[in-house]
Amino acid sequence: MATQGKNLSEYDKSQMPEAKNFRFGLVVAEWNENITEGLFKGAFDTLKENGVINENIVRWDVPGSFELIYGCKKMQQSYDMLDAIIAIGSVIEGETKHFDFVCQGVTQGIKDLNIQNDIPVIFCVLTDQNMQQAIDRSGGKFGNKGSEAAVTAIKMAQLRIDAKF
Numbered sequence: 001m002a003t004q005g006k007n008l009s010e011y012d013k014s015q016m017p018e019a020k021n022f023r024f025g026l027v028v029a030e031w032n033e034n035i036t037e038g039l040f041k042g043a044f045d046t047l048k049e050n051g052v053i054n055e056n057i058v059r060w061d062v063p064g065s066f067e068l069i070y071g072c073k074k075m076q077q078s079y080d081m082l083d084a085i086i087a088i089g090s091v092i093e094g095e096t097k098h099f100d101f102v103c104q105g106v107t108q109g110i111k112d113l114n115i116q117n118d119i120p121v122i123f124c125v126l127t128d129q130n131m132q133q134a135i136d137r138s139g140g141k142f143g144n145k146g147s148e149a150a151v152t153a154i155k156m157a158q159l160r161i162d163a164k165f
C-alpha cells in the first residue's frame with residue numbers, strides 16, 4: 001500500500017511494548033539535512049513519547065546515506081548494549097543513475113547488517129523523486145517516516161528479547 005492516504009505518524013499506542021528501559025542508536029545522514037533533521041525529530045519524539053529517556057538515545061552523523069552502512073556497522077560494534085539502531089537518510093533523484101546506485105547500495109548494506117549482526121537496524125531512508133515527496137514524508141501531509149521507524153525499532157527491540165526465550 002502506498003504512503004498516499006496514510007499517515008506515517010499514526011500508530012496504535014495500545015500495541016506498543018514497554019520501552020522505558022530500551023536503548024537506541026540513531027545514525028543520521030547530512031545530505032538533504034532539512035529532511036533528515038525532520039526524520040530525526042520524528043523518531044526522537046516518538047521514542048520519548050514511549051518512555052525512552054534522553055540518556056538512552058545516542059546519535060551519530062554521517063555525510064550521506066551510503067555512509068549509513070558503515071556508521072551503523074560501527075555503532076553495532078561500539079555499543080553492543082543497544083536494543084536497536086535507526087538509519088536515517090533522504091535520497092532524492094537527480095539527473096543521473098547515481099540515485100539508483102545509492103538507493104540499492106544502502107538498502108542492500110542495511111539488509112546485510114541485519115543478517116550479519118544481532119542488533120536490528122531499521123531502514124528509515126526516504127528514496128524520493130523530488131523534494132516535495134521528501135517533505136511530505138518527513139513531517140508533512142503524509143506524516144513522518146521517522147516516527148514510523150521509531151515504532152518499528154521499539155517492536156523489533158522487544159522481538160529480539162522475546163526471541164531469546
Ligand SMILES: Nc1c(NC[C@H](O)[C@H](O)[C@H](O)CO)[nH]c(=O)[nH]c1=O
Pocket residue numbers: 029031032063064065066067089090091092093102
Ligand atoms: N545524492 C544523495 C546522496 N549522495 C551521496 C552518497 O550518499 C554518498 O555520500 C557519496 O556517494 C559518497 O560516498 N546521499 C544522500 O543521502 N542523498 C542524496 O540525495
Ligand SMILES: CC(=O)[C@@H](O)COP(=O)(O)O
Pocket residue numbers: 091092093094095096097098099100102
Ligand atoms: C542521489 C544522488 O546522488 C543524486 O541526487 C545526485 O544527483 P545527480 O544524479 O544529478 O548527479
